[in-house]
Amino acid sequence: MPVFVFPIAGAIIGIIIGSFLATIVIRWPQGQSAMTGRSRCDHCEQTVRAIDLVPVFSYILRAGKCAHCGADIKSDHLVIELGAGLIGGLALFVDPGLGGMLGAIFGWLLLTSAALDAQHHWLPDRLTLLLAVSGLAASFFDNDPDLFSRLIGGIVGFGSLFLIGWAYRQLRGREGLGGGDPKLLGAIGCWLGWSALPLVMLGAGLIGLLAVAAMRVRGQAVTAKSALPLGSFMAISAFPLWIMLATLETSLL
Structure with a gap:
């Protein structure tokens, strides 16, 4: 099979999975299950037809509007579907095999975490636990980094941010980190190993600075009490x- 087929297949699979991930991001914070119930318009509550459930294509076909009432459809679906497609394509481009598929899974879980944290400042324990467990399990199929490095990454990632958050709370008398941030960094460590954690935080810091700059350009006030989604920044930093x-x-093989 030609090598170029793998990233194309990864992108197509990613777009399909992205449709499900978008449903999770929209429904989970509302206490609804993404596994049950027919898709409905958020405005008129009409059941969405099969032709309008095709990832990306349906959104473009309907110009981002409901086929029944003409109301605007949230762009979340399109953005997450395209993001998941990009993740799948890139992962299988750099590693057209099992390693690439594992990387795509890592990216898709990070994408879901980033979207939930950006929109709701919420990192569900079940999601970060799934990310951590899958990272450790991946070591049995791809031993770089090895299981020990991943375990240390999980412990150091969680422990370092937890201690920083605890120290900030003691000094300032208020929360400085969300409770899910240390868990997410620990879960990322279970995939990338302990040695990659400083680079993850460096990348997250740079992304955070860009986000603050963008907020200032839009005229938004940024103060010490402004809530920024550190989890999203870490997730965006980790996949690249x-x-x-x-x-x-791959280049060393």
């Missing part, structure tokens, strides 16, 4: 780092 590490590993 996986791409870099996977590319380096």
